[in-house]
Amino acid sequence: MTAIDARTGPPRPSAHPGATDLTTPTEQVLLAAPAENFPVASRLLPAATRDHLNALYVFGRLVDDIGDEAPGDRLALLDELAADLELIWSGGEPKLPVHRRLAHTVRACDLPAEPFRRLVQANRQDQIVTRYDTYEDLVQYCTLSADPIGRMVLGVFGLATPARIALSDRICTALQLAEHFQDVAEDLAAGRIYVPLEDLDAFGVTEADLAAPVASPAVRHLMAFEVARARTLLDQGAPLVNLVGGRLRLAMAGFVGGGRAALDAIRRADYDMLGGAPKAPKPRMAAFAAAAWARSLVPGQAAAARAAGTAATAATAATASSTTASSTTAPGAAAAGGTGSSGPVPSGTVPTTATAPGGGAAVASAVPAPAPAGSDVDVPEGAR
Helix, strand or coil, X not given: CCHHHCCCCCCCCCCCCCCCCCCCCHHHHHCCHXXXXXXXXXXXXXXXXXXXXXXXXXXXXXXXXXXXXXXXXXXXXXXXXXXXXXXXXXXXXXXXXXXXXXXXXHHHHCCCCHHHHHHHHHHHHHCCEEEECCHHHHHHHHHHHCHHHHHHHHHHCCCCCHHHHHHHHHHHHHHHHHXXXXXXXXXXXXXXXXXXXXXXXXXXXXXXXXXXXXXXXXXXXXHHHHHHHHHHHHHHHHHHHHHCCHHHXXXXXXXXXXXHHHHHHHHHCCCCCCCCCCCCCHHHHHHHHHHHHHHCCCCCHHHHHHHHHHHHHHHHHHHHHHHHHCCCCCEXXXXXXXXXXXXXXXCCECCHHHCCCCCCHHHHCCCCCCCCCCCCXXXXXXXX
């Protein structure tokens, strides 16, 4: 599950028939776009830009549907997709319809291969890893499943500077976390938990508690903490709105506002998401987006955004340096077993290819460690 699925409003319907076939025509994959939570390619944008964003969308949508819904050997399908994808950068001609369309965008916008490879790897990891021991492990996963989306979009607009990328990564990771926290019950039914196990332990929450029809006081305390941490991360990335202009600024404000609306929906549900994913009404989504855009117009915000971008870039560089100096295998992710193109993955580890530069450890250090139930973290009504 990747950021393509990040929910703020009503859930997306199931993929159109045939969308998990590698040879699915791009037009068929694109049929799912109107049901997404954000406009895939706003009509306010120039036609050429819309075409590029649509190409990115159909790639991400197909990869995600294969990883989540395809029958048969999903790892084999992802390996086949990855091999065809590489032809775009090696000078060959890809065979898959989605990749043929993507190749034009990659070459026209000079997009690097890394973000695309990360999305494929995220879906490989979903076939193997079902639990994350620590917050850092979960954020590391988001460097594969979420951050690439923002990097691709910035690349299409020719704005992929280090500062913008660092802020975009924070927004994308926060949106992914919001989706995970909304969908705790749905993910558990699929055999996955995207809440750090260390946090479950700190708040005295068991997997059985997450399977209950109603959230217990301990679960509500846990989710209040997770929501506060995701909101902090989103706020750290929000200055990106000031570092882009024109119609893209409106779109970025929409992403930030949508994330805040999603987290607010969990809060308004008193942190009980076990009966179904809390949804943000469209008027509240619009209000949060408008507030993010209006804030970008306040005098002094541009200078503050540049400073935030510089700080985020430095933190990302420090994280990359630390990651390089540490072991290439990230401990702490509970694996379901299986193999991918990376070879066998021992239980209790994340595939080594999941370690990517610009990861989340620096982000994690900017937010508080878990506080046990009874702390002063936004105590939910139902937990009092």
